[in-house]
Amino acid sequence: MRNDISDLITFISQDDLWSGRLQEVVAEHLMPALDEFDLEYDDLPEVLGEPWPGVLWGCGFEDFLSRQYEDDNIVDLYLKRRGWNEPAANREYFGALRDTPVRLYEVSGVQPGVSMVLGDLLGDTKPVTVLEGSATQSLKQWDRIVVRVIAENDAHVISGALLAFSQEAVAFLIDGLSTVLSVDKNDELSLTTKQLLKCAPIFTNAWLFTALPRALSEELPELSNADGEDIMFHDLRFPFETGVTQKEVSLCLNEANFFAADGARCWTWLAPHSSKAPRERDGLMLESQTDGRTVLGHLELKGKALLINVNSSARADRVRNLVMNAAGQHLKQPLTTIRTVEQMMAEEQVESDLEDADEIPPEIARQIVQEHMDQHYRETLDAPIPALGGKSPNQAVRSKAGRAKVVDWLKKLENNSAKHRNDAIEEYDFGWMWAELGLQEHRK
Known part of the structure; x- marks a missing residue:
């Protein structure tokens, strides 16, 4: 070694x-x-x-x-x-x-x-x-x-x-x-x-x-809901009993006064009007309201199952009991998936990346970015830059002190570009700007 x-x-x-x-x-x-x-x-x-x-x-x-x-x-x-x-x-x-x-x-x-x-x-x-x-x-x-x-x-x-x-x-x-x-x-x-x-x-x-x-x-701040409960996303899936239809389950849910219909197959679980004010707790509260009432969860009929989303373990237990009391004869016991805030954010990022992928062929995207950056930076050479004391790069290079500032400015531009997540921006060649400004000897 x-x-x-x-x-x-x-x-x-x-x-x-x-x-x-x-x-x-x-x-x-x-x-x-x-x-x-x-x-x-x-x-x-x-x-x-x-x-x-x-x-x-x-x-x-x-x-x-x-x-x-x-x-x-x-x-x-x-x-x-x-x-x-x-x-x-x-x-x-x-x-x-x-x-x-x-x-x-x-x-x-x-x-x-x-x-x-x-x-x-x-x-x-x-x-x-x-x-x-x-x-x-x-x-x-x-x-x-x-x-x-x-x-x-x-x-x-x-x-x-x-x-x-x-x-x-x-x-x-x-x-x-x-x-x-x-x-x-x-x-x-x-x-x-x-x-x-x-x-x-x-x-x-x-x-x-x-x-x-x-x-x-x-680091994510401590998150809680209006009841002071730690945020932990629960997805409950109630499979239908054999032969049960969506209409039968829908009728039962519509009769339950704690679920507000939100379309033909969707409901919102709302807190009663007389609910207490949210509990004070360190960190941030993650919650939404409708008509002055706290939204406790969302329900949706999809295929041969009832899907429910809530944001705490306690709410998962409560909604399970409410649903089984309202439509238990039509539903089997639920399957539950639990996700942390970090996992939820990671999943959303993956979905976003997949949606953005392959929309434009890489070679076309690179050419578009190249042309845009060429035009942008060519205009920038004659634009006032705060870091250069309000002078344009072409004006600033006329003095010794100004040249030093332009060198620092160019280095920051190039360094920030090299760290960009977009490959086309990361690979952009700033060499022409150094040459245009007569500063090639400073770009080792």
Whole structure:
């Protein structure tokens, strides 16, 4: 296994002093955000999903390897005591991790499964081509990432802990570094290796402080109905007894005063007019009303069965009893399907995708999108853009400061397009815009 760090981790775990130091460094990377959002490390798999808890721990671990304590550095100590048992490549890799700071890079020249070019955004190091098979499968042109780049023989590789940074995370990072280093926030940051090594926890915190709010807001709120019951969709199917017709069941349901006819074969189950006000509860209430009465469920005759939809377990029990009392002689016991809110949403998405699929042949759709985007962006070159101070791209490129803004604007356009779910938009080539504006040398 290339660059195997398992023996190094075992060595640290067997020493209480160094194990404690590692935990302290990892805490510097994680605890400010965890405390802010009232979370534990064990909550991260559920909130962020895999593999992020391990990656975040890796950020702290790689930082720990660079820490110099009064008595020693853990990499130096390990190599002195156990280095003889490690391949030369591993010894060199551990030493490189010790001396290499984490940096903020801009991604370009992505060759999926092969390599990418990384440009340093916080220092003066030259762009470097990195050999990488996994990360290049998902990274797009102009993405921003935080990682350590390690020189290995005549090539470069990245360390194990890589964080993709959103624009919001980059701004958070720049603000945090400027504050810690007492740099004017309007000045361009250029950090030395020593400064970067000391600021490693700020990178992880910038990612967490922007990723956690998004992840937590994406969680579905607690949903209940007007009776204060948890939302759980129940679909009940009452098969007809042998020889029973829809008309017979329909007559029984029409005689029941709690079911309001909604067509020849459909009914709405309504709460009585005297029903109490909805129960107060944290989260959101999922409910609808008709004529001031709460809708408790829907009934429909379909083929040789009565179908009923309600949104809680308690309502499923109640409507089962009501229906059997009203038309039980005509119906068999129901078959029930239960679905969560998440399952219902997933099913609706699948149905939507199927409806949209194959409406337009892919080659025609791609041509339509290509022509539309060509026309749109050609008009945009002469349109005022807020990000360019109200100037058009053609006007802004006439000054040095304006050209820098146009480059940033183009990168954002291209990066957003590369991440689009529509293949035609994702594959759109912005090269002509860079050429039109005379900025080809900035598009590596």
